[in-house]
Amino acid sequence: MPSTKLYAGIYVVLFAFATAQVAFEFVGLLESAYWLAFGAIIVLSLIKALFVAGYYQHLRYEPRSITFVVLSGLITALVLTIAASYSIT
Structure with missing residues (x-):
């Protein structure tokens, strides 16, 4: 069974990725380099989905x-x- 420390670490990573996704929009990266920001957001979303499915849904x-x-x-x-x-x- 995973420890609370592992869950807390994954939560921090998920929070950092979500903050990075919002930062792409806030900085205006979606207006100037749309496809670069779009690709980065999709990749971060995929990584977040893998973390959630793997650890929080216990598929790992x-x-x-x-x-x-x-x-x-x-x-x-x-x-x-x-x-x-x-x-x-």
Whole structure:
């Protein structure tokens, strides 16, 4: 079982990444270098999602089969969202 210190450290990392994402908007980076800021925000969001799924949802300590079930659900939701966005014309 992970310790409270580990959870606190992950919380600090998540908080720092969220602050960096807001800072990109606040500094005006989205207006001058839109695609650079957009890419940085997407990468930070992906890292944050992996931390949340891995530690707070305890997927890091589960058998890999459960992780694959969660990933298949995520991929299915993504495919359905993309398909729905193409059907709206």
